[in-house]
Amino acid sequence: MSLLLPFVPLLIAMLVLMAGSAFCSASEAALFYLSRDDRKRFAQGTRAQKRVEQLLSEPERLLTSILFWNLMINILYFAIASRIDAVLRTQNHSDVASSFTLATLFGLILFGEMLPKNLAVLWPQSLSAMVSLPITAAMNVLRPILPTFLMVNRISLRTLLPNFEREPYLELRDIERAISISTPDKTLAQQEELVLHQIVWLSEMEAEELMRPRMGLTLYSAPVTLDDLRANPPNCDYLLVTESDSEEIERAMPLAQLPNVSSTHLESACERVPYVPWCASGAATLDLLRSTRSGLAVVINELGETIGIVTLDDVMHALFANPAVRQTSRAAAQSIEPLGDDVYKVNGAITLRRLSKQLKFELPLVKSVTIAGMLQEYLERIPEPGDEVLWGNCRFTVIDSPRPGVLTATVERLRDEQLPGDTAANGGAI
Template sequence: MAVLGEFAPFLIAMLVLAACSAFFSCSEAALFSLQNDDRRKLAASGGPGRLATELLTKPDRLLTAILFWNLIINIMYFALASVIGIQLERQSRVAEAAGVAFAALITLIVCSEMLPKTFGVQQAVPLSKLLGVPLAAAVRVLDPVMPLFGGINRTLVRLAFPTFERESYLEINDLERAITLSTEDEQLASQERSALENIVLLSSLTAEELMRPRRLYQSYAPPVHLEQLGGKLTPSGYLMVTEPDSEEIAAAVPLKHLPNVPKRHLEDFARDVIYVPWCADIASILEQLQEKHREVAAVVNENGETIGIVTLEDILETIFLDDTSRSARLMATSSIHPLGPKVWQVTGITSLRRLGRYFDITPPASKSMTVAGVLQESLQGIPEAGDEVQWGPFAFRVLTAEGNTPLTAELRRLDGRGAPS
């Protein structure tokens, strides 16, 4: 008790510094434990929440500021504790000096590190809103000297690792080798390798190849009521809502994600879509969907007309399903399946890329992306049942093509002389 009264100003100052250290420790744990969904909610909440998410856009700057202020505060804290200890030792009160040093250390560890960080992780979202404004002020105070800290960091890295060089980009073969070495399960390694190949394929796969064509998804002008669906879930799981005065898609209702589907005014639950050109690659579409937190992309042609949609689920199936195809997704049938010896049936929406992979060949150059496009290009018109077309190493005979019936064709492989192989 004598120590408390004798060194009250010093102890009060130490408590204030311990509280400041706890603030920065809690801020670090809370902000850096936020998940993507948490960040989206904070950004949408406005004010302090948006300010907290803005700090996380430059994590190096934020972490540098937190560590700097924590270091300065802790130095001042232990400096005051040392002053108290030195004065007690001069008075030959060694035991009290040791007790003060031990208490100061335990207080800082427990009250300024362990408890604040634990509380920060458990209550990350509400605390981020409260801590955003003062933390942003503390970070901005250091902005003038941030370039200096960055230069020191780069200099130390060069001195400590003078031979350090940036690694080249990983190739698909490097990833396959890593998978093979990391697992003894050959089937699992094969699945992971297939997923990696499909991921790489996204950069060359176009929206036109993957999209659900206009006639294969349902769209309605507002107001939209449940009775219009006939009690059935749409094939894509989304209900397309058009502009009031046109057939262009404006938004999508995620029917399968709604806990309760209302009977009237489904458009009130619609989410905006993004618009992409027909030639956009799927990798960039996926990136846009993630950045804008959307689930559906409307594919438009050169005239700005909607010709199809690409959903997030379509892209994920392309990555993780080894034998996925648009025919399987949209028509519940295989895109290519044998009818007999050296005879196959193909759907019109089968992509030429899939055709080439199935038969392990490189298809002839074409402006079209699908079998239906090749048939129209070769016939110079709309295919009809019975039409026959020879295209590269294939001979097609149209089986069905009437009205809303999906186009299907019989396919035969030809040898080098143009005869069936």
């Protein structure tokens, strides 16, 4: 050890550089280990947490900056170590020089890389907030030259790993053939084929067919407290808050987050919801939910009015639930049950577009979105059992209405000779 005493200043510098390398390694692990839920919470958190979310909004720039500074620190570290090694060898202390070089190498790997990263993944939330300010400063120093680094990175990626052109589409029969060839287990192949069928079916399905109609939702206007939820409990797994001057849904929050928020002004913990038109495909709706990192989207009609909501659970249910099971689950409230020739039993929550599309009925336009809304509009009161409405070329008969907004009815397609007067064009109540 006495041989290293003349190098004490250089050794202190190496320790400082090792600490800098450990900081870079821990920062990288903590920032990129944060989950989607962590980032959503950080976006509404403290100033440091918001800074973390801002850093992660530019992941390529962030990672390039951290790796650049880590590389510079490691180069300086080994440059000093090489200088000490060279001096020791000129003094004929080759054994000490070799041992010192190995010690510095393993020391940097252990204390500058492995240990900091292992500790960072244990407490990513607190550490990421702590390092956000110095990492932001480090990025700002490199900001003038970062575009050059990013361009070199893209050129190298395109040279070494060129992108393959995507096919414009893949036929379902090609997927089925690939599954049958690659999977000897017929039971498993049938399950995979079913899921793939439903994935393709999702691209053909409209958001309106996936949504939960607005009529069955509990909405709240700000300010919202826990007492409001106790007095009028939500009937879905989200707290839905409307705009201050209308009944349109503006914000939402999963009910699972209620234990983590204050009991008053719950709307402040809610996040703005994305909007999707009723005619958007299920695949487009899923893309919107993924890109916005939201669990819920509001479905609007042609006039921009809220007609329902689609949650991520609804989309996943449509993808992975067996069609036979799907008709007996939550969606059973919107099922269409055939009773005979051109006679069907329907639930009032079914949208009119879905009824027209699925049964190929030609129905006139109406302001209401659901069957229950249309019946109430024509009757000009709450529908009751026994009420009949002729709408288009169909007769709707209410058979059960246990409470307002919830009803079961039959719909019968009538032949032209069964239609009285001009009811086929305008519709009306009997």
